[in-house]
Amino acid sequence: MNATPHTLAGIIAIKLASTNIYVGCALAVLSHFGLDYINEAGFQKKDRTIFDMIPLIICFCFSIYTGNIMLFVQGWFFGNLPDIIDKKAYLSIFFPSKFKSTNYLHWQKPLINPKVNTTRLIGIVSMIIIFLIIK
Numbered sequence: 145m146n147a148t149p150h151t152l153a154g155i156i157a158i159k160l161a162s163t164n165i166y167v168g169c170a171l172a173v174l175s176h177f178g179l180d181y182i183n184e185a186g187f188q189k190k191d192r193t194i195f196d197m198i199p200l201i202i203c204f205c206f207s208i209y210t211g212n213i214m215l216f217v218q219g220w221f222f223g224n225l226p227d228i229i230d231k232k233a234y235l236s237i238f239f240p241s242k243f244k245s246t247n248y249l250h251w252q253k254p255l256i257n258p259k260v261n262t263t264r265l266i267g268i269v270s271m272i273i274i275f276l277i278i279k
Contacts, residue, residue, distance in 0.1 A: 145266075146266075147227065148270040155215060158222070181252050181255045182254065191263075
């Protein structure tokens with residue numbers, strides 16, 4: 145799954161465990177493994193930019209505006225931590241010849257294979273839900 149849904153799951157996990165940030169961060173990391181059973185096959189670089197990177201940037205700016213930046217950053221970081229590790233801080237996406245992805249934390253075989261339009265919709269809906277949570 146893409147970064148925006150992972151961020152949403154991380155934010156929800158941290159909010160649910162609001163009395164214990166350590167439990168919330170651990171749940172955010174664990175949520176990543178569950179969401180990785182949803183495939184994002186067929187996504188092109190343009191799709192990643194429009195339906196994943198831009199929504200995250202908009203959510204980040206909105207979290208600054210609302211004063212909930214720490215919740216957003218923690219949700220993003222811990223919800224995406226396995227990708228940050230395996231994709232070398234995302235450098236393997238931008239410079240694949242220099243930085244090779246690993247699969248230390250990505251052993252899952254996708255069980256759910258949505259169509260590209262559904263995956264795009266998941267990114268937009270995730271952004272809207274993040275707005276509602278961090279407002």
